[in-house]
Amino acid sequence: MLSKILKPVALKRLAYRLAKKLIIVPHHELEPVPEGNRGSSWLSSGEDPQFIIHPARRVPTRSFSKGWYLLRIKINEANHQSHVGKLYSNLQQGELVSIDVPWHSTKFVNRLFYLESANAMLRFDPCEAETEFTINTFMISKVPSFIAMRHMKQRLYKLLNHVDNIEEYLAANCKLNGGRLIDTVYKEYNNTFTHGAMEKSYPFWVEFDEPRAIERMKQAFTANQSQVKFSIILPTYNTDPVYLKACIDSVVQQTHKNWELCIADDASTDSQTIEVLKAYEQQYSNINVKLLNENGHISKASNEALGLVANDYVLLLDHDDTLPAHTLSFFAKAITENASAQVLYADEDKIDEQGNRHQPHFKPDWNPDLLLSQNYICHPVVYKASLLKKIGGFRVGVEGSQDHDLLLRATANLSREEVVHLPFILYHWRVIENSTASNASAKSYTTDAGIESIKHYLSQSKQSASVEKGKYPNTYKVNWSLPTEQPLVSLVIPTRDGYDILKQCLESIYDKTTYDNFEIIVVDNQTTCEKTLGLFNEYSEAKMNFSVLKWDKPFNYSAINNFAVSQASGEVVGLINNDIEVISEHWLTEMVSHALRPEIGCVGAKLYYPNDTIQHAGVVLGIGGVAGHSHKYFHKSEPGYFTRLHLVQNMSAVTAACLLVRKSVFEEVGGLNEEDLTIAFNDVDFCLKVHTAGYRNLFTPWAELYHHESISRGEEDTPEKIARFNKESEYMKEKWKKLLSNDTAYNPNLSNTHENFSLR
The missing domain is CATH 3.90.550.10 (Spore Coat Polysaccharide Biosynthesis Protein SpsA; Chain A)
Known part of the structure; x- marks a missing residue:
């Protein structure tokens, strides 16, 4: 049934370039462009171009199993136009199920979808037009349900501006339809695509937005x-x-x-x-x-x-x-x-x-x-x-x-x-x-x-530093020298139970960190798990640089960390989540080398989800009302906006899931706000206090770690948690209104609803 299939060797190369775990076959009205981009450029000879997508042979089941998936694409189209693609499932059952995938040339698109049953193949129709295009990125990653829920809610928070309280709106719809909350959220999420919500194209911006901005300036x-x-x-x-x-x-x-x-x-x-x-x-x-x-x-x-x-x-x-x-x-x-x-x-x-x-x-x-x-x-x-x-x-x-x-x-x-x-x-x-x-x-x-x-x-x-080539042409990595005597770094890790993730965190730090002079302070917030208590004892006996502090009060992230930092002996303190896992052995050396620079305040790392997509690459203010994570869900191999995913740069804020700062700076700004921000946004608030004190916050991509986010705490899914989150959100909007409206490390022409550097 497949027409115009590439030669096996060429297909293998194409499949590897497009996605390491996918085999993608041109199926209908598609011809490779001669001499075009090593085979990834295509010419649609009609209005129904199609690709058939198979899991790679090394996937044990050789099928897309039931569950949640995230499609990530980037397509360059010859005329820089917008299109609505479609992804089809249930091909072999005879009842096609489709989802809309709006995209614009050169822009990354993330599209979540759910498979009700296993599929041996999927079909992707990129457009309904005769055109030439190049597929730069095509990835399908399976994601756990809590990540799927978070991804969908984030989009709804950004796009459903007509809804005063989205959580109440979703709960009411769920009750009305008698279904599960996640099904209701998925339906609303799909509606944001069905209604044609697409990223703004640059030609559109040039034709409509730019003239208005010029006219305002002239006035x-x-x-x-x-x-x-x-x-x-x-x-x-x-x-x-x-x-x-x-x-x-x-x-x-x-x-x-x-x-x-x-x-x-x-x-x-x-x-x-x-x-x-x-x-x-x-x-x-x-x-x-x-x-x-x-x-x-x-x-x-x-x-x-x-x-x-x-x-x-x-x-x-x-x-x-x-x-x-x-x-x-x-x-x-x-x-x-x-x-x-x-x-x-x-x-x-x-x-x-x-x-x-x-x-x-x-x-x-x-x-x-x-x-x-x-x-x-x-x-x-x-x-x-x-x-x-x-x-x-x-x-x-x-x-x-x-x-x-x-x-x-x-x-x-x-x-x-x-x-x-x-x-x-x-x-x-x-x-x-x-x-x-x-x-x-x-x-x-x-x-x-x-x-x-x-x-x-x-x-x-007179800077004590060296420089080497970066990952891309005309990019560079500056290596800042450490003192001959390494300063002590106190890594603060709050936890409650969580034996498996804490064990993984501790093992990765001790086994993979080349920086020698550090101590780990675990803050025990009412742990009852015997295995976790045993882990405390095991490390206390085996490691001279390990200690446990007791925090026998209700969870308050800000208060816990303030308490631990007050007890820390290090010149540099690190706020570390218990669901962090070290990847690069020089992560701490890299972060400390920046944290010791007199002009630098908070230093953040590059954090990945377990599927190697970006969880954190610096915080962008104003996205979703308060803040979002730069390049979230991009794959680790992608360059990002003008290669910024691979460049050290100043950011207004970074996440406290892995944050280093000199203890003197932490104390100078009064630490984390334990009165108004007990759970959310306390790290952003802290970074902005450091920023307004005259220091530059910084993100480095050369410190890489996994962040198994929300495994330990779960989602903001109860009325109490939602009310607390909304209260903390409003506090941030009131206190930092000016900075949230114009992040100096971002640009006012870029989106304040999406984290992918698309046009506002």
């Missing part, structure tokens, strides 16, 4: 911002005249008119490039061109352009990129509103050879640790001219990473207030074949230049 323009003077520096070399004209025209067409364009041509051998430059210089009095006699490469040419600068603020522009017409107006407004600003930057997107905009990069506010991991700022940047003069302009010898090097040196001694981010797309980065914009690995030397730039920065700022 706020003031007369004094017209006095801000810009010098735009533009190094050129054998630039295609078509792109060079588009670049210069984008400057000429600026709505802000107080500018000069300083061009340094790096001895171009293409006469057409020179002719274009001379024509523009002759036509416009505020365009100055300097033709260099010898090719000195990008840094030297940029410095020559800087030598032409006569104004107070300098914007960098690459020779084939373009600026939106409002770019200088927006920067001028920001300069007049931020008197101390020394460096300003904005968001950007990419523009192809046909002028189509795609792949927007909506960036966080000033994020020093992310800048050490990756040049996340890139374009556009405006510098105060006096600052560039002070640091000597571009540094020769780091070509390929000269912009990153300049940013590191320029911001080395600046405060948070002196680096200003504008959350608007103010730059279009041209994508040309073999360009860095098109493919970061197209210029492999840029990563080496980046390492040299970071080494120079660390040396000049």
